Amino acid sequence: MQNQAFNQDSADIDLGVKYTKNDWSEITINDRKSAAGNGSASGHASVLSAHNIDYWVKVSGGCCKSADKQILTNISAVFKQGMSAIMGPTGSGKSSFLDVLAGRKDPAGVRGHLLLDGKPVPENFKCMVGYVVQDDVVMGTLTVRENFSFSAALRLPSSVSTGERNERVRQVIKDLGLTRCADTKVGNEFIRGVSGGERKRCNIGMELIISPPVLFLDEPTTGLDANTANTVLMFLRKLSRKGRTIIFSIHQPRFSIYRLFDNLLLLSQGVTVYHGPAREALDFFKTQGFICQEHNNPPDFFLDVINGDLRALADDDQTVDDDLETEPVSQHDMLVEGFKKSQWNQRLRSEAEAISNEFESNRCNKGDKHEKIEYATSFGRQVGVLAWRSVRNLIRNPETAGITIGSSLLFSIIISAIFWQLGGSTDRDVKDREGVLFFLIMNQMFFNMSAVEIFINERKLFMHENMSGFYRVSSYFIVKLIFDIIPLRMVPAIITSCIVYFSVDLRPGADNFFLFMLCLFMTCLTAACLCFLLSSLIRVFSVAQLTLALSYVLMMLFGGFLIQFDSIGDWLSWLQYLSIFKYGMTALYIIEFKDRQFCNGTTCFDGNLSLAQSDMDFESTWDFWQNYVALAGLSVVFLILCYIQLRRMKKTT
Ligand SMILES: Nc1ncnc2c1ncn2[C@@H]1O[C@H](COP(=O)(O)OP(=O)(O)OP(=O)(O)O)[C@@H](O)[C@H]1O
Structure with missing residues (x-):
C-alpha cells in the first residue's frame, strides 16, 4: 500500500x-x-x-x-x-x-x-x-529579512544593484513562506523569536539567496x-x-x-x-x-x-x-x-x-573547467557589512554591554565607599592607596572574563560563514576588534576612572587622571585580547574560563607584588614579563607615588620608598612608558596568535 x-x-x-x-x-x-x-x-x-x-x-x-x-x-x-x-x-x-x-x-x-x-x-x-548545517547559523538579534540582506550583501557580487538584491531577499522570503515573520527577530537565548520551522527555513533562505x-x-x-x-x-x-x-x-x-x-x-x-x-x-x-x-x-x-x-x-x-x-x-x-x-x-x-x-x-580541453571561485565582495564592503551587523547586534543585545557597565558601576561605587577621600598622611593611608590600585587592576582583569564569550558563542556562525565564502578572516577580525573588543573595554575604564579617581582622591592633575584612565583601558584591552585568543583556541566555555582564571592567578603571582622577584628564582622569573598585572600595577604606582611626599605635620612618607619597596624601576621616563608599550605588545601578540588560529580553523570541518 x-x-x-x-x-x-x-x-x-x-x-x-x-x-x-x-x-x-x-x-x-x-x-x-x-x-x-x-x-x-x-x-x-x-x-x-x-x-x-x-x-x-x-x-x-x-x-x-x-x-x-x-x-x-x-x-x-x-x-x-x-x-x-x-x-x-x-x-x-x-x-x-x-x-x-x-x-x-x-x-x-x-x-x-x-x-x-x-x-x-x-x-x-x-x-x-548552499550548505545548511544542522545547527542554527543565523544571527538571532537580526530579523529574518536582515539576515537575508546580510547574506545577499556579502555573497552576491557588487555588480548586483541594491534594488536587485532587495528583490532577491523579498522573493526568498516569499518562496519560503516567511512573509508573516519577515520583520521578526530570529531569536536567541534572550529574545523570543520565530518558531523552529521558520528558523530552519531562515537557515535555508540564507543559502538560497545565491541560487x-x-x-x-x-x-x-x-x-x-x-x-x-x-x-x-x-x-x-x-x-x-x-x-x-x-x-x-x-x-x-x-x-x-x-x-x-x-x-x-x-x-x-x-x-x-x-x-x-x-x-x-x-x-x-x-x-x-x-x-x-x-x-x-x-x-x-x-x-x-x-x-x-x-x-x-x-x-x-x-x-x-x-x-x-x-x-x-x-x-x-x-x-x-x-x-x-x-x-x-x-x-x-x-x-x-x-x-x-x-x-x-574533454580533459585536454583547457577551457573546460569551472572558474575559480573568489569572494563575491571586496575587503572594504565585507568590513562595512560586518560592522553594520556588529553594531545592530550590540544595540539589540544590551545584556552584554549592560553587565559590563553595571558591574563597573557597582565595583566603582563599592571601592569609593570603602576608600572615600583617603588622606595622605600616615603609613596606613599609603597602604590603602596601594590597596585601591591593586583592586582596580584586578577588577579590570577579572571583570573581563565575560569576554571569553566573544568568540565561543559565535564559533559555529563564523565557521559556517567563513567556509561558505561570506567574508575573509581578516574582515571578521578587524570588525570584531573595532566594534566589539575595543568599545566594550573602553566603557569600564572610563566609568571606573571617573568615579574612583575623584572619590578616593588620587593624585591631582589632569595629566595624571588621563594616564590613569589610559592604564586601566590598556590593562582591560590586553586582558580582552587574551580572552579572545583563548576563546578561539578552546571550544568549551567552562574550560576557557578556568584556563583564563589560572593565567590571571599566575600573572598576579609573578607580578612581583605578592612575592619579591628575588624569591622567585631565575628559572621562573621570566614569567613576570608575561604579567599584565605587573605592567598595569607598575604604571599606576608610578603615577600615584613617584616624587610625592605624604606629610602629616611632623612626619612625612616618601612615595618613592613605596616604589622601591615594591622592586619597581621608576626613575626614568622610559621606566614609566615601558609598561604601556609592554601592554600594547602583549595585546598585539595575543591578537596575532588569535588571527593565526582563526585562519587555521577556516579550511575544513
Ligand atoms: N574526524 C574523525 N575522527 C575519527 N572518527 C571520525 C571522524 N569523523 C568521522 N568519524 C567516524 O566516522 C564514522 C562516520 O561518521 P559520520 O558522522 O559521517 O556518521 P553519520 O552517519 O553522519 O552519523 P550520525 O547519524 O550519528 O550523525 C563514525 O564512526 C565516526 O565516529
Missing part, C-alpha cells in the same frame, strides 16, 4: 527536466553565473557525480602516533535535479559523505573525484554551493516536530521541482517524509548498500530476500535490515530466535555484495562511467 502511494506520488517526477521559468528564484545555473560569477552548464539543474570516493581521517593512536581511519570506501553516486537523501544507521558516514560532496572535508583525506556537470568541481567549491546549483542539508529535520519537519521537506521538494539539486543526510524519516524523496543513497559502515530511485529501494531489498512488512515504515525497515535486526522481517505471530537477531556484519556484507551485482549498480556504473568518460575525453 505504501509503495503504491509512493509510486502515485512520484509519478510526476521527471529528473533532469529542462528548466525554463523566468522567476529569479528559479534561476538556472547559467543565470547564476551571470549574477554571481560562479556558473556551470546552462538550462539544466546541475548534476553532481562522485567517482570512487574514499575518505580517511587521522586518529590519534596514542604515544604521539597517529593512524589513518577509513570512513568512506569506494562510493560512487550521481545526484540530479530532485530530492536525494543519504540515509544509513548512525555512524555509517552520512555526514562525512555529505561534507565530502560539498567540498568541506580536508582534501588530503579524500581520494576519487567529484564532477559538477561533468567538469571537475572548482577550487573553493564550498563557496559556490546555488546544488543545495546540501545536514539532517534538515533534526530538532523539528513531525509537522514542521513535513513542512520543511515539502518546501524542499517544491524547490527541487523548480530546478534544484537537493542533497541531504537524514537519519530515520517517517513515511510521509520518505515518500518525498526521489533518490536514495543507503550507507552502512561507509559503503554503499543501495543507490537509486527511492521508490525502488524496497524492490532491491526484496531481491536480497528481505521483504518489508505491510505496515512497516521503509526507512525503519532498511535500517533494521542493515543493523541485522530480523524482527523487521518476521510475521506478527512468529517469534524470532535470539541467535538470529544479530548478525550485522554478515548481513552488511551480504547487502553490499548484493548491491554490487544488482541492476541498480549496473545502472549507476553506466551513468557514472558516461560522465567520467566525457570528462576524460
Whole structure:
C-alpha cells in the first residue's frame, strides 16, 4: 500500500527536466553565473557525480602516533535535479559523505573525484554551493529579512544593484513562506523569536539567496516536530521541482517524509548498500530476500535490515530466535555484495562511467573547467557589512554591554565607599592607596572574563560563514576588534576612572587622571585580547574560563607584588614579563607615588620608598612608558596568535 502511494506520488517526477521559468528564484545555473560569477552548464539543474570516493581521517593512536581511519570506501553516486537523501544507521558516514560532496572535508583525506556537470568541481567549491548545517547559523538579534540582506550583501557580487538584491531577499522570503515573520527577530537565548520551522527555513533562505546549483542539508529535520519537519521537506521538494539539486543526510524519516524523496543513497559502515530511485529501494531489498512488512515504515525497515535486526522481517505471530537477531556484519556484507551485482549498480556504473568518460575525453580541453571561485565582495564592503551587523547586534543585545557597565558601576561605587577621600598622611593611608590600585587592576582583569564569550558563542556562525565564502578572516577580525573588543573595554575604564579617581582622591592633575584612565583601558584591552585568543583556541566555555582564571592567578603571582622577584628564582622569573598585572600595577604606582611626599605635620612618607619597596624601576621616563608599550605588545601578540588560529580553523570541518 505504501509503495503504491509512493509510486502515485512520484509519478510526476521527471529528473533532469529542462528548466525554463523566468522567476529569479528559479534561476538556472547559467543565470547564476551571470549574477554571481560562479556558473556551470546552462538550462539544466546541475548534476553532481562522485567517482570512487574514499575518505580517511587521522586518529590519534596514542604515544604521539597517529593512524589513518577509513570512513568512506569506494562510493560512487550521481545526484540530479530532485530530492536525494543519504540515509544509513548512525555512524555509517552520512555526514562525512555529505561534507565530502560539498567540498568541506580536508582534501588530503579524500581520494576519487567529484564532477559538477561533468567538469571537475572548482577550487573553493564550498563557496559556490548552499550548505545548511544542522545547527542554527543565523544571527538571532537580526530579523529574518536582515539576515537575508546580510547574506545577499556579502555573497552576491557588487555588480548586483541594491534594488536587485532587495528583490532577491523579498522573493526568498516569499518562496519560503516567511512573509508573516519577515520583520521578526530570529531569536536567541534572550529574545523570543520565530518558531523552529521558520528558523530552519531562515537557515535555508540564507543559502538560497545565491541560487546555488546544488543545495546540501545536514539532517534538515533534526530538532523539528513531525509537522514542521513535513513542512520543511515539502518546501524542499517544491524547490527541487523548480530546478534544484537537493542533497541531504537524514537519519530515520517517517513515511510521509520518505515518500518525498526521489533518490536514495543507503550507507552502512561507509559503503554503499543501495543507490537509486527511492521508490525502488524496497524492490532491491526484496531481491536480497528481505521483504518489508505491510505496515512497516521503509526507512525503519532498511535500517533494521542493515543493523541485522530480523524482527523487521518476521510475521506478527512468529517469534524470532535470539541467535538470529544479530548478525550485522554478515548481513552488511551480504547487502553490499548484493548491491554490487544488482541492476541498480549496473545502472549507476553506466551513468557514472558516461560522465567520467566525457570528462576524460574533454580533459585536454583547457577551457573546460569551472572558474575559480573568489569572494563575491571586496575587503572594504565585507568590513562595512560586518560592522553594520556588529553594531545592530550590540544595540539589540544590551545584556552584554549592560553587565559590563553595571558591574563597573557597582565595583566603582563599592571601592569609593570603602576608600572615600583617603588622606595622605600616615603609613596606613599609603597602604590603602596601594590597596585601591591593586583592586582596580584586578577588577579590570577579572571583570573581563565575560569576554571569553566573544568568540565561543559565535564559533559555529563564523565557521559556517567563513567556509561558505561570506567574508575573509581578516574582515571578521578587524570588525570584531573595532566594534566589539575595543568599545566594550573602553566603557569600564572610563566609568571606573571617573568615579574612583575623584572619590578616593588620587593624585591631582589632569595629566595624571588621563594616564590613569589610559592604564586601566590598556590593562582591560590586553586582558580582552587574551580572552579572545583563548576563546578561539578552546571550544568549551567552562574550560576557557578556568584556563583564563589560572593565567590571571599566575600573572598576579609573578607580578612581583605578592612575592619579591628575588624569591622567585631565575628559572621562573621570566614569567613576570608575561604579567599584565605587573605592567598595569607598575604604571599606576608610578603615577600615584613617584616624587610625592605624604606629610602629616611632623612626619612625612616618601612615595618613592613605596616604589622601591615594591622592586619597581621608576626613575626614568622610559621606566614609566615601558609598561604601556609592554601592554600594547602583549595585546598585539595575543591578537596575532588569535588571527593565526582563526585562519587555521577556516579550511575544513
Ligand atoms: N574526524 C574523525 N575522527 C575519527 N572518527 C571520525 C571522524 N569523523 C568521522 N568519524 C567516524 O566516522 C564514522 C562516520 O561518521 P559520520 O558522522 O559521517 O556518521 P553519520 O552517519 O553522519 O552519523 P550520525 O547519524 O550519528 O550523525 C563514525 O564512526 C565516526 O565516529
